[in-house]
Structures are given as structure tokens and as C-alpha cells.
Amino acid sequence: MAETTSPAQNWRETAPGWLGEPWPANLTRADDGAMMLAGQRLDDLATEVGTPAYLVDENDFKGRARAYRDAFTQAFEAIGTKVALFYAGKANLNKTLARWAAQESFGIDTTSSGELTTALAAGVPGERIALHGNNKSREELEQAIAAGVGHIIVDSLPEIELVAEVAAAAGKSQPVLVRVTTGVHAGGHEYISTAHEDQKFGLSVNPAPGESESAAMTAVLKVLEQPSLELLGLHSHIGSQILDSAGFKAAAQALVKLAADIYRRRSVAIKELDLGGGFGIAYLPGQTSLDPRAAAYTIAGAVGDACHALGIPVPKIAFEPGRSLIGGAGITLYSVGTIKQVSVKAKDGTVFPRLYVSVDGGMSDNMRPMLYEAEYHAELANRVSDAPPVLARIVGKHCESGDILIRSIKLPGDIKRGDLIAVAATGAYGRSMASNYNMIPRPPVVAVNESGATVLVRRETVADILGLDQG
Numbered sequence: 001m002a003e004t005t006s007p008a009q010n011w012r013e014t015a016p017g018w019l020g021e022p023w024p025a026n027l028t029r030a031d032d033g034a035m036m037l038a039g040q041r042l043d044d045l046a047t048e049v050g051t052p053a054y055l056v057d058e059n060d061f062k063g064r065a066r067a068y069r070d071a072f073t074q075a076f077e078a079i080g081t082k083v084a085l086f087y088a089g090k091a092n093l094n095k096t097l098a099r100w101a102a103q104e105s106f107g108i109d110t111t112s113s114g115e116l117t118t119a120l121a122a123g124v125p126g127e128r129i130a131l132h133g134n135n136k137s138r139e140e141l142e143q144a145i146a147a148g149v150g151h152i153i154v155d156s157l158p159e160i161e162l163v164a165e166v167a168a169a170a171g172k173s174q175p176v177l178v179r180v181t182t183g184v185h186a187g188g189h190e191y192i193s194t195a196h197e198d199q200k201f202g203l204s205v206n207p208a209p210g211e212s213e214s215a216a217m218t219a220v221l222k223v224l225e226q227p228s229l230e231l232l233g234l235h236s237h238i239g240s241q242i243l244d245s246a247g248f249k250a251a252a253q254a255l256v257k258l259a260a261d262i263y264r265r266r267s268v269a270i271k272e273l274d275l276g277g278g279f280g281i282a283y284l285p286g287q288t289s290l291d292p293r294a295a296a297y298t299i300a301g302a303v304g305d306a307c308h309a310l311g312i313p314v315p316k317i318a319f320e321p322g323r324s325l326i327g328g329a330g331i332t333l334y335s336v337g338t339i340k341q342v343s344v345k346a347k348d349g350t351v352f353p354r355l356y357v358s359v360d361g362g363m364s365d366n367m368r369p370m371l372y373e374a375e376y377h378a379e380l381a382n383r384v385s386d387a388p389p390v391l392a393r394i395v396g397k398h399c400e401s402g403d404i405l406i407r408s409i410k411l412p413g414d415i416k417r418g419d420l421i422a423v424a425a426t427g428a429y430g431r432s433m434a435s436n437y438n439m440i441p442r443p444p445v446v447a448v449n450e451s452g453a454t455v456l457v458r459r460e461t462v463a464d465i466l467g468l469d470q471g
């Protein structure tokens with residue numbers, strides 16, 4: 001039955017031989033065992049673009065974008081409203097990704113002048129861009145307002161005054177959303193959960209002890225006082241890598257309640273509720289990404305019911321998925337260098353061997369394992385092997401013993417220098433959080449489709465890094 005087929009599966013049906021999650025939809029193996037992305041052998045790609053390299057499965061990224069667009073559009077149409085989708089550029093942004101997202105009818109969610117400038121350079125119109133941040137500078141606000149950015153998400157009381165001042169100076173009426181914290185806390189690691197109270201983002205919907213008004217309501221009333229601001233809506237982002245919809249549902253109910261309170265107090269109808277991003281993906285075999293269709297219908301149901309119960313019209317609903325579009329569509333390809341075996345003594349006294357497999361990148365191209373203890377899956381990419389698997393640890397080349405990409409994994413015992421290793425699901429927050437630690441140049445971002453490979457962002461060079469040095 002077409003209606004019940006998950007769009008999460010639809011785009012993958014076109015990929016015969018798919019290895020399954022967490023690999024991209026078009027990741028397969030050739031007859032001789034070499035991995036292929038969209039029919040391109042990874043060993044050939046390694047020769048062509050070098051390693052390490054971030055590879056993006058172009059059609060998978062677009063397929064995920066379409067799956068989200070279709071699921072959310074249909075689910076919110078069913079409750080009589082429209083949906084606006086923004087690709088969260090912080091997950092991974094370059095001009096091509098921005099353009100692809102825009103072609104699939106996404107706007108771009110940005111968080112700095114750098115991301116905003118990239119989205120604008122890609123040709124995304126200002127009104128389809130959102131600007132976030134707990135500490136936007138005056139210059140960033142001037143740039144955004146001059147570019148006609150359609151959604152500025154205000155994050156604090158002082159910022160409301162600053163945005164109003166900059167908009168007034170530009171002679172504009174600036175649409176803003178007030179970022180609220182709903183007390184709903186979802187997602188993996190504490191650092192990536194953003195809607196509980198004790199953190200830097202947003203304004204609480206709950207009055208502080210001893211106060212009669214919530215900070216969120218105070219902010220809304222303040223926005224309404226500013227002639228240069230237009231109150232477009234309310235925003236909530238509850239966290240990241242969320243694998244069920246309950247948190248979104250609770251946040252949606254809290255936003256609808258605040259919208260109803262605003263309507264009752266000021267007869268102002270909230271036009272848009274933005275529920276942020278955070279949809280989780282599979283990182284390891286056996287895990288399953290959140291199904292966009294199930295999430296969309298659950299959240300839409302909650303929004304529809306809450307608006308009905310409180311007697312307000314259903315506003316437009318916005319979302320800002322990042323990881324769920326690009327995360328699983330990307331892999332990192334590394335070359336194996338030094339291999340070293342150590343003996344490890346377990347707590348019970350038994351001694352076992354561990355193979356340290358060093359690759360030509362590490363914490364500078366993927367800091368998530370160190371930052372969040374994030375777990376990844378990897379496989380030998382240039383061949384398959386019948387050698388018995390051994391307990392291995394995949395480490396980088398940085399001068400730091402915590403530079404571990406995968407703490408514990410079984411790899412074929414005959415793994416050797418020059419082999420290629422592919423790490424799955426590195427499309428989100430790999431390149432965008434990469435550093436130059438040890439003055440290691442950041443890897444390129446390379447799009448792959450049936451016609452071949454296209455470098456979207458070239459490999460950094462030591463000359464690029466040294467070019468900043470004025471000494």
C-alpha cells in the first residue's frame with residue numbers, strides 16, 4: 001500500500017546490493033569485494049581524490065531530503081497547514097549542499113556570518129534563510145537584515161533590542177521567532193541536548209521561582225512593543241540524535257500552549273511554530289534511523305490536537321533537520337598506515353591482543369568520538385578478506401592518545417598498510433567541526449554519483465594553513 005510505505009525506504013529501493021544502515025543508500029560491493037559508492041569503486045576514488053576524504057552519496061542526500069519533504073508536507077497538509085523545512089547548515093555546509101537542499105524546497109538554517117554568506121553565495125534567497133545563535137554580533141544582524149533573512153530567531157531579551165535597533169536603522173520590519181526552552185530534553189549526549197533549562201539557549205516557558213511571567217512571554221511582549229519587529233513565531237530545538245518522536249510531541253504541545261496564551265493576552269495569532277531539528281540516524285549496524293513519515297504524522301497529530309483543544313488556528317510548522325539529511329549520506333575514506341599489536345590485561349587478569357590500526361586522519365576530521373563518545377562503524381573498503389577477525393582499535397595520526405575513531409571493532413586479521421577503511425555515517429558534523437590540530441589540512445568533500453566524483457570543497461593544504469601566518 002503506497003500510503004504506508006515509509007519514504008525512508010523508498011529512495012533505497014533504487015539501490016540494489018545496498019549494504020544496509022548505517023551505509024549510504026548507494027554503497028555496495030563490487031564482485032571482487034571493493035566497496036563502491038554509486039557504482040564508483042572506492043579504491044579508484046582514493047587514487048583520484050586522495051585520502052582522507054569525505055564522500056557524499058549525492059542521490060542519497062537528495063533522497064533523504066525528499067523523504068523528509070514529502071512526509072512532513074503530507075502529514076501537515078492532513079491537519080490543514082503548511083510546513084517549512086530548513087536544512088541545518090551546521091551539520092555540513094557548502095554551496096553545492098545548500099543548492100541541493102534548496103532544489104528539494106528546503107531553506108537554510110544558519111548560525112553565523114560564515115554559514116549565512118555561504119547560503120547566500122549558493123543563491124538561496126534571504127527569505128528562505130533562518131539565522132540562529134545565542135550571541136549574534138551586530139555585524140551578523142546587519143548582514144542578515146540587509147539580505148532580507150526571513151527568520152531571525154531571537155534568543156535573549158538584550159538581543160531583541162539589538163535586532164530592533166539594527167532593523168530600525170535599516171528601515172525594515174524584521175520577522176523574528178522567539179526561541180523558547182520547553183523543559184523537554186531529548187537526545188543522546190548532554191552537550192547536544194538543548195531544551196532543558198540550565199543552558200545558554202532560549203527563554204523558558206516556565207516562570208522562574210518568584211516570578212509571575214515566564215521569560216518566553218516577557219520576550220514575546222517585548223517583541224510586540226518594537227515597531228521594527230514582526231512576531232512571526234516561536235521556536236524550540238530539543239536536542240539532537242533523537243530516535244523517537246515523544247520529545248517533539250511534548251515540545252509541540254508546549255509551543256501551542258504558549259501560542260494560545262499569547263492569543264488570549266494580546267489577540268496576536270502566532271503564524272509559525274518551528275520545532276527545530278534533531279532527528280536521529282543509524283551510526284551502527286542494527287540501528288535504524290528515525291522514520292520521517294512516522295515522526296511527521298506523530299508530531300502533526302500532536303500539533304493538530306493541541307491547537308484544537310486550545311481553540312487556536314493551526315500555525316505553519318517549521319523544522320530544521322541537519323544530521324538526518326546528510327549524516328547517513330556521508331562516509332569518510334581513510335588509508336591504513338601503521339599497524340601495531342598490544343597486549344591488554346583485562347580486569348579479570350586475562351590477557352588479550354588488540355590491534356591498533358592507524359589511519360591518515362583522526363580527531364581533526366571527526367571529533368565526535370572524543371567529544372561525545374560517539375560510536376562509528378567501519379569496514380575494509382578496498383577488498384573483503386577471509387582472514388579471521390581480530391579485535392582492533394582505529395586511531396588517528398594526531399599527537400594525542402585519545403585520538404580514537406573507533407574504540408572497539410572486529411577487523412580482518414590480515415589488514416595491512418595501504419588498505420582502505422571506510423567509516424559510515426560521517427556526513428554530519430565531521431567536516432563542519434573539523435580542525436587543523438597538528439596543522440593537518442582538512443580533507444575534501446567529494447560528491448559521488450553514477451557519473452563520477454565531483455570535489456565540492458577541495459582538500460586544504462599546508463600552504464593554506466601557513467598562508468594565515470603573518471610571521
Ligand code: LLP
Pocket residue numbers: 088090091109132192194237239240241276277278279320321322323324368428429433
Ligand atoms: N536547529 C537548531 C536550532 C540546532 O541547534 C540544531 C543543532 C539543528 C537545528 C540541527 O540538528 P540535527 O538535525 O542536525 O540534529 N555537533 C553535534 C550536534 C550539535 C547540534 C547543535 N544544533 C553532533 O555532532 O552531534
